[in-house]
Amino acid sequence: MKPTTDLDFGERFYLREAVKGMGVIARHFWKNLLGFRDPNAEIMQRKGPGVNMVSTMNYPEERKAYPPGYRGMHRLVPRIDGKPRCVACYMCATACPAQCIYIEAGEYDDQAIEKYPVRFEIDELRCIVCGFCVEACPKDAIRMDTGTHAPAVLSRPLAVFDKEALLQGPAVEHPSDLMTYRVPLRTPSADPTAGPTSRGDVKDH
Amino acid sequence: MIAETPSARLASEDFGAKAGVKPSYGSWLFGTIAGWGAFLGFLLFISWFLLALTRLCIWVGDQIPLDWGLSPAIGTILALVLVLVMITATLLTMADRKWSALMQDRVGPNRARLSIIPGLKDRPLHGLPHILADVLKMLFKEDFIPEGAEKNKFLFNLAPLLAFAPAFMLFAVVPVSPELTFWGARMQLQVARVDWGILYVFALASVAVFGTALAGWTSNNKLALLGGLRASAQLVSYEVTLGLTLVGALIVFGSLRLDVMAQLQGMTEASIRTAAALANRSGDFLVHDDSVIFGWLPSWGIVFQPIGAILFLVAAQAEIKRAPFDTPEGESEIIGYFLEYSGLKSGLFLIAEYAETVVVAGIVTGIFLGGYHLPWVEPTIVRSADQWLGISGFSWLAVLQVFSFIVKMLFIIWVMFIARWAFPRFRYDQIMRLGWKMMLPVSLANVALTAFVYLWGGRDGLAIMGLLEWLAIFSFVALSSRPHLPEPAHEAHH
Ligand code: SF4
Ligand code: SF4
Numbered sequence: 001m002k003p004t005t006d007l008d009f010g011e012r013f014y015l016r017e018a019v020k021g022m023g024v025i026a027r028h029f030w031k032n033l034l035g036f037r038d039p040n041a042e043i044m045q046r047k048g049p050g051v052n053m054v055s056t057m058n059y060p061e062e063r064k065a066y067p068p069g070y071r072g073m074h075r076l077v078p079r080i081d082g083k084p085r086c087v088a089c090y091m092c093a094t095a096c097p098a099q100c101i102y103i104e105a106g107e108y109d110d111q112a113i114e115k116y117p118v119r120f121e122i123d124e125l126r127c128i129v130c131g132f133c134v135e136a137c138p139k140d141a142i143r144m145d146t147g148t149h150a151p152a153v154l155s156r157p158l159a160v161f162d163k164e165a166l167l168q169g170p171a172v173e174h175p176s177d178l179m180t181y182r183v184p185l186r187t188p189s190a191d192p193t194a195g196p197t198s199r200g201d202v203k204d205h
Numbered sequence: 206m207i208a209e210t211p212s213a214r215l216a217s218e219d220f221g222a223k224a225g226v227k228p229s230y231g232s233w234l235f236g237t238i239a240g241w242g243a244f245l246g247f248l249l250f251i252s253w254f255l256l257a258l259t260r261l262c263i264w265v266g267d268q269i270p271l272d273w274g275l276s277p278a279i280g281t282i283l284a285l286v287l288v289l290v291m292i293t294a295t296l297l298t299m300a301d302r303k304w305s306a307l308m309q310d311r312v313g314p315n316r317a318r319l320s321i322i323p324g325l326k327d328r329p330l331h332g333l334p335h336i337l338a339d340v341l342k343m344l345f346k347e348d349f350i351p352e353g354a355e356k357n358k359f360l361f362n363l364a365p366l367l368a369f370a371p372a373f374m375l376f377a378v379v380p381v382s383p384e385l386t387f388w389g390a391r392m393q394l395q396v397a398r399v400d401w402g403i404l405y406v407f408a409l410a411s412v413a414v415f416g417t418a419l420a421g422w423t424s425n426n427k428l429a430l431l432g433g434l435r436a437s438a439q440l441v442s443y444e445v446t447l448g449l450t451l452v453g454a455l456i457v458f459g460s461l462r463l464d465v466m467a468q469l470q471g472m473t474e475a476s477i478r479t480a481a482a483l484a485n486r487s488g489d490f491l492v493h494d495d496s497v498i499f500g501w502l503p504s505w506g507i508v509f510q511p512i513g514a515i516l517f518l519v520a521a522q523a524e525i526k527r528a529p530f531d532t533p534e535g536e537s538e539i540i541g542y543f544l545e546y547s548g549l550k551s552g553l554f555l556i557a558e559y560a561e562t563v564v565v566a567g568i569v570t571g572i573f574l575g576g577y578h579l580p581w582v583e584p585t586i587v588r589s590a591d592q593w594l595g596i597s598g599f600s601w602l603a604v605l606q607v608f609s610f611i612v613k614m615l616f617i618i619w620v621m622f623i624a625r626w627a628f629p630r631f632r633y634d635q636i637m638r639l640g641w642k643m644m645l646p647v648s649l650a651n652v653a654l655t656a657f658v659y660l661w662g663g664r665d666g667l668a669i670m671g672l673l674e675w676l677a678i679f680s681f682v683a684l685s686s687r688p689h690l691p692e693p694a695h696e697a698h699h
């Protein structure tokens with residue numbers, strides 16, 4: 001009977017291919033056992049003499065940075081004096097399709113800005129991570145640029161993040177801020193590297 | 206516009222994960238050397254410990270006024286079965302997963318932690334705590350007996366024991382050391398020095414069939430029964446090859462005793478003593494090992510019986526039902542004979558598999574890999590290590606011989622694991638065809654050829670035959686480039 005494969009005799013005899021296969025496995029074994037582990041998060045960039053072939057990332061201990069532009073956990077952007085930039089205009093809450101933003105407005109007595117949020121809560125479990133709130137905000141006061149995802153929680157109420165939890169990250173200042181403040185804010189003499197960042201202003205290095 | 210402004214950075218730069226620690230070749234080198242040193246040191250310690258434990262039992266036996274003569278046997282049982290086989294089998298449950306991970310470019314299990322011990326908080330310890338976690342899991346799982354198996358509960362409970370016990374009993378005839386003097390007592394790390402050593406191996410290997418058949422049958426489950434049938438048929442088929450491959454070794458060594466077989470693959474104690482004494486007189490550092498053939502070739506079974514050794518290893522792999530011969534179990538899709546077992550009974554089946562691996566590796570080492578013998582250097586070790594730290598050269602040699610046995614055994618286990626992950630599982634008809642139509646004729650031919658060559662040329666003739674066989678196998682494997690690529694198919698259309 002004519003064989004239906006195009007394997008040659010040595011391949012059909014199995015022994016040779018079996019030994020070769022075991023050789024491949026053994027090579028991987030020794031290379032991974034003796035090779036050394038490059039912990040570069042970019043697996044494709046792991047290289048160097050003697051680097052093993054294990055491409056696993058031990059997740060909680062080793063993390064890979066999310067790509068830029070990743071819509072992560074929200075944050076309320078602070079002003080340079082540490083108070084939230086938010087003016088409690090409810091635009092984000094209105095735009096939110098999941099209706100997961102809850103705001104209670106309050107009023108400053110002595111500040112350049114009249115309104116501020118007394119309570120600002122986001123239910124991260126209901127959030128669909130659409131980013132509409134960021135688009136809607138007129139004051140660049142809410143961002144999703146933390147580079148982390150919303151953390152896992154042990155019960156549903158814990159997924160509601162309040163103002164204190166959301167207010168984090170580097171302060172942001174826009175040139176146009178001066179026009180809208182009744183009184184100029186006192187600028188703290190921070191070192192320029194830790195200075196405010198924004199999409200609009202030009203920062204000299 | 207955003208792209209032009211240099212400060213338009215996105216905050217994932219502010220918040221992003223920290224860059225990985227730059228690798229340091231120094232610490233890697235240190236870790237590798239320290240790890241291997243610790244591993245080999247542990248093996249050396251275990252070798253010494255086995256000898257010392259047996260010696261201790263003999264000493265205890267000497268203190269008891271009754272003259273039972275059982276103390277060496279009890280000591281070797283403790284040392285070999287409870288320490289060597291049990292510890293190796295337990296560690297193999299983990300090594301199997303870690304090694305398979307290494308073979309498949311993974312990390313392997315490393316999530317179990319011993320965080321209750323303060324110094325070990327959040328240390329993966331290379332996955333070793335998983336052994337503890339597995340044992341606890343097995344112990345605390347419900348031991349469930351299905352309704353169908355209630356009627357024959359006794360047989361249902363007997364099956365795991367019948368699968369488990371032979372694996373340990375088999376190690377009774379495996380010689381781990383020669384007969385030697387250790388702390389002034391004659392002893393040997395072998396439980397039973399019996400004239401029917403190999404026959405005992407075959408007999409107990411058949412008992413393992415009862416365990417699997419019984420498990421499949423008493424479970425009262427169609428799938429388990431089919432698994433049991435597959436297992437029984439496979440075990441019975443491969444026992445034939447298993448026996449016939451060892452007939453070749455019987456011809457070579459002329460004995461059924463495994464300790465004699467192992468002894469014949471190196472120098473005896475008496476000839477080492479003579480050689481060392483002669484070298485002492487002439488002042489040579491290197492002492493010639495007179496057991497080597499042609500002056501350089503270790504007289505190991507694998508030299509005389511290459512085909513026998515390979516076939517034995519393959520048949521043994523089938524006999525202990527490990528991949529690629531694991532159709533009886535087929536955990537992932539065709540459910541096997543221990544389908545209805547849970548808890549510790551299922552664990553017994555699992556650990557029996559690893560114990561069988563250890564035992565098979567021990568038998569292969571004893572018969573084909575020179576047993577406990579170190580080639581070329583044995584008399585030199587005795588001569589140069591004599592009275593080092595006040596210990597006689599033969600005691601040093603004894604520890605090193607047990608060490609070499611364990612290393613060879615681990616190597617065989619490693620080869621079996623490599624085979625396990627290199628091959629896909631054979632189909633059932635392929636297993637039967639391989640067993641009956643390929644391995645059985647080849648092993649028969651091997652027996653006939655060995656007998657013929659032995660009558661014609663004695664041991665030297667067998668060594669030449671073995672070398673030629675090795676040459677043939679190596680050249681067949683090495684000349685692996687395909688002579689030509691298959692022609693493109695378009696010619697056929699014209
Ligand atoms: S991302 Fe979308 S769903 Fe989430 S809070 Fe913002 S607007 Fe609502
Ligand atoms: S975060 Fe922005 S959109 Fe939402 S209330 Fe505050 S200022 Fe208005």
